[in-house]
Amino acid sequence: MMDFRWDILAEYAPFFLKGTLLTIGLSIASIIIGTVLGLLIGLGKMMRNKLLALPFSIYITFFRGTPLLVQILLIHFAVVPLFTGGTNAIAAAIVTLSLNAAAYISEIFRAGIQSIDRGQMEAARSLGMTHAQSMWNIILPQAFKRMIPPLGNEFIVLIKESSLAALIAAPELMYWGRAMQGQYFRVWEPYITAAVIYLVLTLSLSFLLSRLERRLATE
Amino acid sequence: MIEVRNLKKSFGSNEVLKDINVTVKPQEVVVVIGPSGSGKSTFLRCLNMLETITGGHVCIEGVDLTDKQTDINKVRTEVGMVFQQFNLFPHKKVIENIMLAPMKVRNVPAEKARAKGLELLRKVGLEDKAEAYPDSLSGGQKQRVAIARALAMEPKIMLFDEPTSALDPEMVGEVLEVMKQLAKEGMTMVVVTHEMGFAKEVGDRVIFMDGGLIVEENVPIELFEHPKEERTKAFLSKVL
Numbered sequence: 001m002m003d004f005r006w007d008i009l010a011e012y013a014p015f016f017l018k019g020t021l022l023t024i025g026l027s028i029a030s031i032i033i034g035t036v037l038g039l040l041i042g043l044g045k046m047m048r049n050k051l052l053a054l055p056f057s058i059y060i061t062f063f064r065g066t067p068l069l070v071q072i073l074l075i076h077f078a079v080v081p082l083f084t085g086g087t088n089a090i091a092a093a094i095v096t097l098s099l100n101a102a103a104y105i106s107e108i109f110r111a112g113i114q115s116i117d118r119g120q121m122e123a124a125r126s127l128g129m130t131h132a133q134s135m136w137n138i139i140l141p142q143a144f145k146r147m148i149p150p151l152g153n154e155f156i157v158l159i160k161e162s163s164l165a166a167l168i169a170a171p172e173l174m175y176w177g178r179a180m181q182g183q184y185f186r187v188w189e190p191y192i193t194a195a196v197i198y199l200v201l202t203l204s205l206s207f208l209l210s211r212l213e214r215r216l217a218t219e
Numbered sequence: 220m221i222e223v224r225n226l227k228k229s230f231g232s233n234e235v236l237k238d239i240n241v242t243v244k245p246q247e248v249v250v251v252i253g254p255s256g257s258g259k260s261t262f263l264r265c266l267n268m269l270e271t272i273t274g275g276h277v278c279i280e281g282v283d284l285t286d287k288q289t290d291i292n293k294v295r296t297e298v299g300m301v302f303q304q305f306n307l308f309p310h311k312k313v314i315e316n317i318m319l320a321p322m323k324v325r326n327v328p329a330e331k332a333r334a335k336g337l338e339l340l341r342k343v344g345l346e347d348k349a350e351a352y353p354d355s356l357s358g359g360q361k362q363r364v365a366i367a368r369a370l371a372m373e374p375k376i377m378l379f380d381e382p383t384s385a386l387d388p389e390m391v392g393e394v395l396e397v398m399k400q401l402a403k404e405g406m407t408m409v410v411v412t413h414e415m416g417f418a419k420e421v422g423d424r425v426i427f428m429d430g431g432l433i434v435e436e437n438v439p440i441e442l443f444e445h446p447k448e449e450r451t452k453a454f455l456s457k458v459l
Binding site for chain 1: 267269292295296300304310352354
């Protein structure tokens with residue numbers, strides 16, 4: 001620790017930059033896909049017909065109940081090759097992170113939607129709006145506001161867990177950290193650097209979400 | 220025109236409405252009173268199918284709600300409802316609360332919906348609150364906005380489910396005043412309320428419900444001054 005080697009850090013700086021950009025890309029893609037999927041799965045699980053809702057419950061149970069690392073390896077080495085005949089680490093990382101996040105986000109959606117007073121749906125329906133119109137215009141905007149804090153947690157977890165993509169050689173931030181460690185047999189420089197960059201990413205996201213929360217305030 | 224024939228409603232094994240028969244004529248104001256748990260709110264909610272109907276028929280302007288072919292959303296545009304808890308949309312401004320349904324359901328252009336909304340707000344005395352959010356309003360103001368919101372769909376019938384029960388006493392008057400005005404303009408109204416003064420003054424007919432049945436109905440003066448049934452007498456002696 002005493003002889004922190006800034007020179008190797010400078011040498012790896014462009015790689016860390018590239019890795020950080022990929023981490024941001026993986027995270028944004030997975031947040032968007034995971035949120036859309038999560039909404040659909042959450043609505044699916046809320047269907048009154050228990051038989052139709054069952055597949056969505058099973059989905060959530062599977063993705064919440066198994067380790068993300070196992071999911072990444074399964075999807076990278078087994079599922080993606082099954083469809084494309086080859087492997088693609090970045091695609092596998094996005095797919096896994098999205099599917100995994102969707103399971104958690106669907107429960108956040110469900111909790112958010114169910115926390116809205118029944119009277120809101122009744123008022124909307126009594127005005128002649130369809131169920132879908134009421135959901136979209138009345139329930140979801142209110143539910144979304146309440147969902148921001150738990151969604152923020154989920155997005156932060158997702159950014160951090162994207163580091164597991166290093167294990168399937170997706171050249172994101174942690175991948176370059178490990179590469180640097182492997183080349184110079186130094187531990188402090190690469191890992192502290194990676195930690196600081198992850199911290200900057202998650203703090204920025206928290207900041208953005210709290211701004212959003214304040215913008216949506218109605219008082 | 221509302222026609223209710225042999226209406227039954229159960230929640231599981233609990234039969235809340237046993238056999239309701241009522242006709243509400245155009246421009247009539249019918250006030251429904253009764254102890255809590257008598258089924259009066261459930262009855263009202265059956266009139267626009269916020270509750271699914273277990274048995275019997277409800278016809279609104281000749282359309283049978285229990286008919287599977289009936290487009291319930293279309294019927295609901297003709298039947299406005301005002302709730303005890305207001306149920307304003309808190310994420311939308313007052314004027315947006317009023318504009319939303321005409322725009323989404325009737326495809327009214329925004330400008331026209333806004334003009335109509337402002338006109339309705341003027342009518343309920345809240346034009347200056349158009350750009351406010353519901354959370355900044357008092358209970359009485361919220362309920363008046365809720366009435367304006369329901370009126371924006373130009374309904375033929377208005378249902379009021381204990382519209383003043385959640386209000387502080389000093390705000391009850393302003394809401395009743397708007398309702399009286401509506402009645403004067405010839406709106407067909409069904410009002411579930413504990414405001415006996417309103418029932419007497421504005422009601423064309425009062426229905427007393429108890430135990431899921433209509434126990435007695437009459438013009439207000441008769442029902443209040445000369446109730447025939449023991450249950451009506453017992454109830455009135457407690458509330459008057």
